[in-house]
Amino acid sequence: MQDSGRTAPIMARSGLSEAAFAWMLISPALLFIGVIVAWPLAETIRLSFTDATLGGESYVGLANYAALMASPKFYDTVARTFYWMFLSVSLKLIMGLIGATLLNAAIPGKALFRILVMPPWVIPVAIGVIGWKWMYNGYFGLISGLLQEFGLVQDRVALLASKTSAFYSAVVTDVWVGTPMVTLFLLAAMQGVSRDLYEAAWVDGAGRWYRFRRITIPQIMPVIVSMALLSAIWTFNSFEIIWILTEGGPRGATTTLIIDTYKVAISSQRFGEGAARAVVIVTLLALFSLAYLYFLNRVNRYYGAK
Amino acid sequence: MLIDRLNIWQKIGLYIATFLFLLFILMPFIEMLRVSLRPMSHLMTAEFSWWSKDFSLQAYRDMWVTVPLLGRYIFNSVFIALAVTLATMIVVVPGAYAYARLEFPFKALSLGGFLAVNMFTGAVLLIPLYRVLRTLGLLNTYWAMIIPGVAFLIPTGIWLLRSYLEKIPRELEEAAYVDGASRLYTLRRVVIPLATPGLIVVATSVFIGAYAQQFLFAITFNNKREFQPLPAGLFEFVGYQDTTWNEMMAAALTGVLPVLLFFLFLQKYLVAGLTAGAVKE
Numbered sequence: 143m144q145d146s147g148r149t150a151p152i153m154a155r156s157g158l159s160e161a162a163f164a165w166m167l168i169s170p171a172l173l174f175i176g177v178i179v180a181w182p183l184a185e186t187i188r189l190s191f192t193d194a195t196l197g198g199e200s201y202v203g204l205a206n207y208a209a210l211m212a213s214p215k216f217y218d219t220v221a222r223t224f225y226w227m228f229l230s231v232s233l234k235l236i237m238g239l240i241g242a243t244l245l246n247a248a249i250p251g252k253a254l255f256r257i258l259v260m261p262p263w264v265i266p267v268a269i270g271v272i273g274w275k276w277m278y279n280g281y282f283g284l285i286s287g288l289l290q291e292f293g294l295v296q297d298r299v300a301l302l303a304s305k306t307s308a309f310y311s312a313v314v315t316d317v318w319v320g321t322p323m324v325t326l327f328l329l330a331a332m333q334g335v336s337r338d339l340y341e342a343a344w345v346d347g348a349g350r351w352y353r354f355r356r357i358t359i360p361q362i363m364p365v366i367v368s369m370a371l372l373s374a375i376w377t378f379n380s381f382e383i384i385w386i387l388t389e390g391g392p393r394g395a396t397t398t399l400i401i402d403t404y405k406v407a408i409s410s411q412r413f414g415e416g417a418a419r420a421v422v423i424v425t426l427l428a429l430f431s432l433a434y435l436y437f438l439n440r441v442n443r444y445y446g447a448k
Numbered sequence: 449m450l451i452d453r454l455n456i457w458q459k460i461g462l463y464i465a466t467f468l469f470l471l472f473i474l475m476p477f478i479e480m481l482r483v484s485l486r487p488m489s490h491l492m493t494a495e496f497s498w499w500s501k502d503f504s505l506q507a508y509r510d511m512w513v514t515v516p517l518l519g520r521y522i523f524n525s526v527f528i529a530l531a532v533t534l535a536t537m538i539v540v541v542p543g544a545y546a547y548a549r550l551e552f553p554f555k556a557l558s559l560g561g562f563l564a565v566n567m568f569t570g571a572v573l574l575i576p577l578y579r580v581l582r583t584l585g586l587l588n589t590y591w592a593m594i595i596p597g598v599a600f601l602i603p604t605g606i607w608l609l610r611s612y613l614e615k616i617p618r619e620l621e622e623a624a625y626v627d628g629a630s631r632l633y634t635l636r637r638v639v640i641p642l643a644t645p646g647l648i649v650v651a652t653s654v655f656i657g658a659y660a661q662q663f664l665f666a667i668t669f670n671n672k673r674e675f676q677p678l679p680a681g682l683f684e685f686v687g688y689q690d691t692t693w694n695e696m697m698a699a700a701l702t703g704v705l706p707v708l709l710f711f712l713f714l715q716k717y718l719v720a721g722l723t724a725g726a727v728k729e
Contacts, residue, residue, distance in 0.1 A: 163631055164552035167542035171562070171602050174539060177580065178599030179565050185576035237469075244466045248452040249459060257715050258470050261477060264656050264711045265704040266525065268663040268679030272700060273476030276483060276693060284479050322473065344451045372566065379569040382663050400571050408668060413575045420572045427567045 183424070189417035196411050206418035215394070216402075220426070223398040226313065227378045233317045234373055235366065238324025243354070245325065246332045256329070263322035271386045274315045278302050278387070305395035308388050312396050316383050320376075324369055331365035332358060371434055375427060399423050477701075484508070484698035508702065511695040514685065517673055521681030522703040525662060528590060528677055532597040532658035536605050537651055539598065544609035545635055549621075562603040570596050574668055581669055592669035593662060593677070601654050608653065612646025613639065645717075652714060659707060678703045 158166075190206055192199040210216045245256050262270050277284045278301040286299045301307045339357050348356070359366075381400050384390060390397035390405060397405075399419065407416020454462070485503040512518055546552070547559055570577065577596060578587075586592045616639060624634045640647070666680040673681075678700075685696035 158631070160550050161552035164546040164550040164555075167546040167550075168558070170539045171543040171606065172558075174595075174599045174602055175562065175565060178577065178596055179568060179573065182573040182576035182580060183568065185579070186573060189575065237472075240465075241469055244462065244469055247462050247466075248454070249462050249466075255466055255470060257712055259473055260711060260715060261708060262473060263660070264708065265660065266662060266677075266679040267660050269682065269700045269704060270476055272682060272696065273480045276697070277476060277479055284475070318472065318476070341451060375567055376569070379571055381569065381571045382661070386663075400569075404571060404574070407575050416575055420575070423572055424568060428564075431567065 186417045186420050186424075189414055190421045192414045192417075194413040194417070199414065202414065206415050207422075209415070210418060210422065219394075219397055219399055219402050220422075222309075223378060223400075226309075226316075226398050227374055230313050230316045230320070230377045230380075231370060231374045233313070234320040234324050234377075235370060237317060237321040238328050238369070239366075241321060241325035242328035242332055243358075245329050256326075259322050259325055261322075262319055263326070267319055267382050268386055270319060271315060271383050274311075274318070275302070275387055278311050302388055303392060305392055308392055309395050312384050312387050315387060316377060316380055319383060320373060324373065327365060327369055328362060331362040335361040367438060371431065374434075375431070378427060378430075379423070399426075480697040480701055484694050484701060486694055488692055488694050507692075507694040507698040510692075511685075511699045511702075514692055514695050515681065515699065517676075517681065517684075518699055518703075520674060521676055521678045522706075524590075524675060524681075525659065525677040525679070525703065526707065528593050528597070528662055529655055529659035531590070531594045532601065533651055533655045535594065535598045536601045536654045536658075537647070539602055540605035540609055540650070540654075541640065541647070542635070543602070543606045544613055545639060547606060548610045548613035549618075559606075562606055565600065565603045568600075570600055570664055574664075578669065586669075588670050588672045588675070590675055593665045593675070596665050596669070597658050597662070601657050604657070605650055605654050609643075609646060609650045612643055612650070616642050648717065652711075652717075 189199070191201060191203060193202045193205070241259060245252060245259065279286070283301075285301060289299060299307070301311045335358060339361070340353055343353050343357055378398075379400050380398075381404065384396050384398060384401050385404070388396045390401040400423065403416050403419040403423065406412050406419060484507050485505070487502055487504065487506060515521075547555065581587050581592050581595070586595065620638055620642065621634050624638045629637070662677040663679040666677050670676060670680075682696055682700055682703075685692050685699065
């Protein structure tokens with residue numbers, strides 16, 4: 143508060159109040175978000191109450207939502223999307239934690255290892271996925287070849303052709319795309335942990351595993367927690383990976399909400415029905431985020447963190 | 449140091465674990481390289497094998513013929529990502545400064561609003577976004593891929609940069625005020641130069657976001673081949689009859705190589721920057 147006292151003369155000089163200057167500075171960002179995100183969002187909500195197609199649109203009330211609620215297939219899609227999100231995010235966090243711990247270890251070559259972990263993160267997602275699509279193919283793909291070589295399967299396996307293996311193949315690819323970023327953020331967090339803590343624990347005779355469990359994990363918990371939420375939202379809406387691998391097939395096995403929305407809205411151009419699905423996505427994500435933050439608050443209070 | 453000392457078995461264990469981890473991360477690239485070096489006929493007929501005598505660079509020559517616009521696609525990818533980065537930074541720097549330094553009504557609420565944008569990827573809003581871009585006359589231009597890209601990268605950019613700017617000592621700005629500098633002049637000549645390391649880290653992560661996620665906007669908002677970025681352009685190797693996988697892989701690897709090399713040089717900076725900026729929150 144003492145600052146406002148000190149900056150008061152400057153305000154008078156520039157003739158612009160602090161608030162007005164602030165709004166001036168954020169107005170370009172607001173304009174962008176307004177035109178590209180907020181307005182389309184409002185429009186999506188409006189469209190969800192219509193039967194809009196390329197031909198035209200008329201108001202249909204809640205018909206689109208009623209159709210979704212009455213469709214068992216849609217409930218399957220919602221359940222599949224949450225399963226996809228929980229599984230993929232958990233694996234990304236576990237892989238990221240393992241990766242960060244390994245890259246943080248004091249071994250020669252760690253600078254090189256840190257470089258080698260980056261490629262999946264910095265190249266276009268679509269390109270990495272094309273590589274995986276090749277590896278999954280049944281005739282000459284690497285994975286099928288390896289499985290045969292080790293005698294795990296008799297014949298060639300087309301991993302994207304059967305329902306279960308297609309779903310888990312997509313999860314593996316999604317984890318692969320997401321792991322480097324989680325790894326590097328957790329690594330950065332680990333490097334921010336004060337050495338004094340480790341040394342004090344070490345002097346008291348704490349072993350490596352104990353130090354990891356009781357110092358590293360609690361210290362980087364804030365980063366893990368925010369990575370988990372961000373990663374959950376991105377994974378929920380992850381489009382390219384599934385689209386390039388399977389386009390939601392075989393027989394809907396990899397159809398998540400975002401894929402379903404794209405198919406209905408863009409591929410079949412049933413805008414109204416697609417918009418209703420988009421609104422469901424936004425609502426579910428908002429509820430999930432709120433529940434997550436609420437839960438987090440409770441946990442933080444329980445542990446006495448800030 | 450003594451605390452870091454590892455016995456030989458621990459070291460071996462760490463190297464093996466690191467090797468396996470990196471194998472998972474790099475396997476697709478190794479496999480893409482292997483495919484790009486083999487003739488198509490051998491790929492489709494022969495049994496799977498790790499190494500073969502028929503390795504050649506033929507696909508790296510043929511790809512330019514099969515897809516004549518390949519060079520253009522590689523350029524477009526980098527061009528779109530750079531344009532998105534530049535535009536995003538121009539919008540993000542003043543915004544982040546306002547959130548780092550100034551007090552104004554609805555500050556917390558508007559910042560929360562920005563962060564909520566993370567909940568929608570472009571995929572959710574495609575239908576009306578298509579109409580907005582059509583109304584603005586931007587469909588099938590570079591802008592159709594640049595503008596949505598910018599909008600979805602602004603929130604994270606503001607969030608990241610804000611924490612850097614908060615660390616710049618206030619006294620320097622106040623000194624400039626006292627010397628009679630205007631607010632805008634102070635932002636331009638005092639804050640931005642001091643924040644350069646933070647700006648580079650934020651710009652790099654914006655670039656990564658812009659470069660990695662061009663596919664959806666490209667296939668939805670653009671149908672002009674000459675504007676298409678590499679991820680969309682690669683699908684021209686998928687023919688009606690068969691896909692020339694080896695040339696596709698060769699093109700993919702060639703296309704990302706310049707950017708990959710660029711990041712290898714920036715890597716040290718990037719990890720250090722993440723430590724300084726993102727972790728504090």
